[in-house]
Structure formats: structure tokens, C-alpha cells
Amino acid sequence: MFGAVKAILRDILTAVLPRRCTSCGTPLAARERFWCIPCGFSWCRHVQVAQRRFQDRLTWAHAWSWLTLQGEEERSLVHALKYGGSPQLGIELGMAMAEEWVTTTKTAQRLCHHWSVVPVPLHPRRQRKRGYNQSMQLAIGWSHRTGMTIDPLCIRTDAGRSFTRFSRSQRMARRKNPFAWKETPTITPALVHGLIIMDDVVTTGSTLESMHDTLRKHWSGPLAFITLADAEQ
Ligand SMILES: [Zn+2]
Numbered sequence: 001m002f003g004a005v006k007a008i009l010r011d012i013l014t015a016v017l018p019r020r021c022t023s024c025g026t027p028l029a030a031r032e033r034f035w036c037i038p039c040g041f042s043w044c045r046h047v048q049v050a051q052r053r054f055q056d057r058l059t060w061a062h063a064w065s066w067l068t069l070q071g072e073e074e075r076s077l078v079h080a081l082k083y084g085g086s087p088q089l090g091i092e093l094g095m096a097m098a099e100e101w102v103t104t105t106k107t108a109q110r111l112c113h114h115w116s117v118v119p120v121p122l123h124p125r126r127q128r129k130r131g132y133n134q135s136m137q138l139a140i141g142w143s144h145r146t147g148m149t150i151d152p153l154c155i156r157t158d159a160g161r162s163f164t165r166f167s168r169s170q171r172m173a174r175r176k177n178p179f180a181w182k183e184t185p186t187i188t189p190a191l192v193h194g195l196i197i198m199d200d201v202v203t204t205g206s207t208l209e210s211m212h213d214t215l216r217k218h219w220s221g222p223l224a225f226i227t228l229a230d231a232e233q
Pocket of ligand 1: 035
């Protein structure tokens, strides 16, 4: 009962209050959906080499992060994607980042054919609570623009805890790989030439490394990663 009243109140508030940019908070114009046009232009683009943090341990066929997570606007955007309760925001961001990737990356046209996107899974408990997996939403938008297929090949078996107070090597030693291969039909190399892991933010790289290790046990072809943002300072 209380939940229903809350939902009605939220609908009324959404109808009467102006919609705001998820990134800078200014009221949106009618044709703007989740972010304002100035934000879309001014978000800090990532220009570093995202795969450098993996040194020689992992070889990536392709690595690309769209934004650098350094300013308040980029942080608010990622926060809204994860906790804002709107799965549609992820789809729109996936399409916007794919648009820029396709138009600025030399190898994009080649990768669009026969490459598949593997979203980083959430633990089922967390996904139930959130209502969606933001990496899957990004992948859906990405797939709309690029035509790539989506293959959710992994599941998350360990809910994971935050080990941010430990160093990267301590974290790797303390936690086992939280991902496992989902029992799905085998990926045929004739149909799929490569796999792109899709995540929202890369920080230390440990999530991507765990996903890489899980996929590598069942897939010997090229592996790549694409993230909405890179949080490395
Ligand atoms: Zn804005």
C-alpha cells in the first residue's frame, strides 16, 4: 500500500518538476532526454592508453574508454547510471559512446562485423535490488548502434566486497575470481571473431582481469574491452 502511494507521488512529482540533466543538474529542454547538449560536448574524453595498467600480463586486441572520470559532471553521470533507477539512461549512453567510437576509431568498422559484446554481470542479488545491470544496458545501446550481438557468457557467483583500502596486489590475493562461465552453447569462431567485455568504469582493472581469465578458459580468440569511463588518476 505504502509502495503504491510512493509510486503515485513520484509520478506526480516527475510530472510537475522539470527534468534535470543527470550530469550537471540544469533543467532539460524538451528534446534533451537524460543529459543536456553542453554536457555531451564537454565531458572529458579519455585519451590515455586504457590497457597500460595491465602491463605485459594481458594482451587485449582492442581497448577503449569513452570518458575520464575526473570532474563532478562525469561522476554524477556514472552515479545516475548505477543508482538513478533508470535502465534507459544506460541504453542512451551506450548508443552515444558507440556513435563516438564508430566515428573516431580506425578499427571500428572491422570490429563491428562478427564481434560480440559480453557485459560484466552483476550478482543476482544486487541486480534484483537495482532492477537492472548497467553494463548490460550499455551493451544494449552499443549493439543498437554497431549491430554487434550481445553474449552474456558469464555469471557473477560472488557478490564481492569492497577492498579499496588494500593495494591492488593485496586485493587480487584476497579475492577469488567472482565470475564463472555460464553454461551456454559454445561460441563458434566462424560466427564470432572476437569478444568485447563491456563495463561501466575501469578503476584498477581487476574486474576486467577476472572476466578475461574466465573467458580465456573457454575462448582462445581475441579479447577486447570497452568501458564508459576510466577512473585512473
Ligand atoms: Zn548537463
